[in-house]
Amino acid sequence: MATLDVQNVHTYYGNIHALRSVSLTVQDGEIVTLIGSNGAGKSTTLRTISGILQPREGRILLDGQPINRLAAHEIVERGVCQVPEGRRIFSRMTILENLEMGAFARKDRAAIQDDLARVFDLFPRLKERIGQKGGTLSGGEQQMLAIGRAMMAQPKVLLLDEPSMGLAPILVETIFQTVQEINRQGVTVLLVEQNALMALQVADRGYVLETGAIVLDDSAANLRENETVQKAYLGIE
Amino acid sequence: MSWYATAIQILLIGRANGAIIALVALGYTLVYGIIELINFAHGDVFMLGTMISLTIVTWVPSLMGLRRASQMPTELIPILLLVALLASMIGCALLNMAIERLAYRPLRRAPRLAPLISAIGVSFILVNIGLHWKGASPVDFPNMHPSVSLDIFRDVLGINTQIFFTVKDLLVMLLAVPLMLALNLFVTRTRLGKAMRATAQDREAAAMMGININQTIALTFLLGGALAGAAGLISGMYNNSAWFFQGFRGGLMAFTAAVLGGIGNIYGAFMGGLLIGVVAATSDFLLDPRWTQAVVFGMLILILVFRPTGLLGESTPERA
Ligand SMILES: Nc1ncnc2c1ncn2[C@@H]1O[C@H](COP(=O)(O)OP(=O)(O)OP(=O)(O)O)[C@@H](O)[C@H]1O
Numbered sequence A: 001m002a003t004l005d006v007q008n009v010h011t012y013y014g015n016i017h018a019l020r021s022v023s024l025t026v027q028d029g030e031i032v033t034l035i036g037s038n039g040a041g042k043s044t045t046l047r048t049i050s051g052i053l054q055p056r057e058g059r060i061l062l063d064g065q066p067i068n069r070l071a072a073h074e075i076v077e078r079g080v081c082q083v084p085e086g087r088r089i090f091s092r093m094t095i096l097e098n099l100e101m102g103a104f105a106r107k108d109r110a111a112i113q114d115d116l117a118r119v120f121d122l123f124p125r126l127k128e129r130i131g132q133k134g135g136t137l138s139g140g141e142q143q144m145l146a147i148g149r150a151m152m153a154q155p156k157v158l159l160l161d162e163p164s165m166g167l168a169p170i171l172v173e174t175i176f177q178t179v180q181e182i183n184r185q186g187v188t189v190l191l192v193e194q195n196a197l198m199a200l201q202v203a204d205r206g207y208v209l210e211t212g213a214i215v216l217d218d219s220a221a222n223l224r225e226n227e228t229v230q231k232a233y234l235g236i237e
Numbered sequence B: 001m002s003w004y005a006t007a008i009q010i011l012l013i014g015r016a017n018g019a020i021i022a023l024v025a026l027g028y029t030l031v032y033g034i035i036e037l038i039n040f041a042h043g044d045v046f047m048l049g050t051m052i053s054l055t056i057v058t059w060v061p062s063l064m065g066l067r068r069a070s071q072m073p074t075e076l077i078p079i080l081l082l083v084a085l086l087a088s089m090i091g092c093a094l095l096n097m098a099i100e101r102l103a104y105r106p107l108r109r110a111p112r113l114a115p116l117i118s119a120i121g122v123s124f125i126l127v128n129i130g131l132h133w134k135g136a137s138p139v140d141f142p143n144m145h146p147s148v149s150l151d152i153f154r155d156v157l158g159i160n161t162q163i164f165f166t167v168k169d170l171l172v173m174l175l176a177v178p179l180m181l182a183l184n185l186f187v188t189r190t191r192l193g194k195a196m197r198a199t200a201q202d203r204e205a206a207a208m209m210g211i212n213i214n215q216t217i218a219l220t221f222l223l224g225g226a227l228a229g230a231a232g233l234i235s236g237m238y239n240n241s242a243w244f245f246q247g248f249r250g251g252l253m254a255f256t257a258a259v260l261g262g263i264g265n266i267y268g269a270f271m272g273g274l275l276i277g278v279v280a281a282t283s284d285f286l287l288d289p290r291w292t293q294a295v296v297f298g299m300l301i302l303i304l305v306f307r308p309t310g311l312l313g314e315s316t317p318e319r320a
C-alpha cells in the first residue's frame, strides 16, 4: 500500500478547473518529485493534499485511509506536513516560536526538545539566531526555517513546494542535500520543483504536470533521459 | 484650581476612561488582526457587559432582601464585585463567540463587504436588546460601597490638595492593568496565544502547521469579548451609569484608539486607549462634553488621512 495515494483528483478555484484527474502515489521512504512549468498546478496539488483546498472529485489516501475530507490541521495530525511555496514563515515571531508552531499539533511534549536539537543539527545557523524575528532572516535562512518548522511536526510525509526558489546555487545544493538527509532519517518526501535538473537528481521517481494533468511518470533516471523532459524542463536541445 | 492641578486632574480622569477604552480597543484589534474585520458590534458587546454587571449588582442584594449593594456587609462587596466581573466577562465572551459563529464564520469566504454589513446588523440587534432590557434612558449604576467615592488624598491620606483621586479611580487600574498584562502574557508565552499570533500573520501557513483555524478565531473572539465584558463592568462602576447607546460612544473611542495604535497591534491598542482617554477628558473639560465625540471623530479622520497605519506602525495583520 502506498503511503500517499492521490486518486483522480479534480480541484477548482471557483470555476477554474486547476487539477484535471491528477493521480500519483508516493511509497514509504521514497523521494518523489512533481515537475512542471509555471501555473501547471504543482502548488495546487500540494495544497489539495494538505487540505487547504478541497478536491471536488477524487480521493486522497494516507496509508489507505481517506484524508481528503479532513481539515488541514487534522491532516497535519496524521503526519503530512508542508513547506509552502515562498516559505511563509511567521515573520514577526522568533525562530524558536516558528519552530514551536511547527510542533503545534503534537501531543508528545517531551520529544519536542529532541527534535529541536535535531533541527539545529541540520541547520546550525538557526540556532545562532534563535531569538531573531523570522522576517529579518535572509531568504536562505528563511527556507531553512521553513523546512525546520515542518520537521518539528515530525511528519511521516513531507511536502516541499519549490524549496530552491530564489536561492543562490550553492544554497540550492545545501537545501537538496538536507532534503536527502531528512529522507534518510525515514521521512517520505514529495518534492515540487521548477529546478527539474536538481529534483531529478535527488528523486527516486517523478511526475510531470502540464496544465493540471499528469502527462508523464517514470523513474527519475528515465525522466532525465526523456527527450520531451530534456527539451521542456532541462533546457537541453 | 491652578493650571497644573487641572492638567493632572484631566490626566487622571483620562487615564481611567482610557483604561476602559483600551480594554475595548483590544477587542477590535485582536479581531481585526486575525480576520481583518472591523467588528462593528464590539462596542455593543461592551454595552451589554455593563448591563450584565448592573443586573448582578442589583439582583444579588435583592436576593438578600436588601435594596442596594451598598447595604451589604462590607466583607461581601469584593465577592460581589468579582461575581459581577466574572459574569460580565463570561457572558460577553460567549456572546462574542456566538456572534462570530453565527454572523461572521459563514461569510468567511464571501467578499469583504458582507461580514462588515453583517457586523452592523449584529450591532443593531445588540443595541435593541439593550434598549428592551434596561429602557431608553441611562440607568443609574449604583456604587457597591460608599467608600469607592472617597478621595484617596484627602479622605484616606489626609493630604490637602485640589486633585481628586478616588478609590474608584484606583479600582479601575487594579482591574484593568492585570487584565492587560494577562493578555500580553497569553499571546507571548502560551501555546494557544502564539497560535493566535501565527494565525494573524498567515492563516494558511498556520493551518499547514496543524493549528485549528476555526478554534483559534473563536478563541480570539472569546478573549475580545471577555475584555469588553470587564470594560463594561468597570465603565458602569466608574461612570455610575448604564445606557443602551453607550456602546456607540465607547465603540467609537475604542475603534479610534485601535486605529491610532495601528489596528492589529495589541500594544498600540493599549497606548491608543490611554491617549484617546486623555484627549476625551481634555475636550470634556476645555470645550464641552458634547463636543467630545466630534473631537474624537475628527481625530479618527485625521489619522486615516495622514497616518492610516497608526502612530505605532503598519496596520498589517501580522502586527500581533
Ligand atoms: N487562488 C487562486 N485563485 C484562482 N486561480 C488560481 C489560484 N491559485 C492558482 N490559480 C490558478 O491555478 C493554476 C495552477 O496554479 P498553481 O499555483 O498550482 O501552479 P504552479 O504549478 O504551482 O505554478 P508555479 O510554478 O508558478 O508556482 C494556475 O493557472 C493559476 O492561475
Ligand SMILES: [Mg+2]
Pocket (backbone or CB within 6 Å): A042, A043, A044, A085, A161
Ligand atoms: Mg507553485
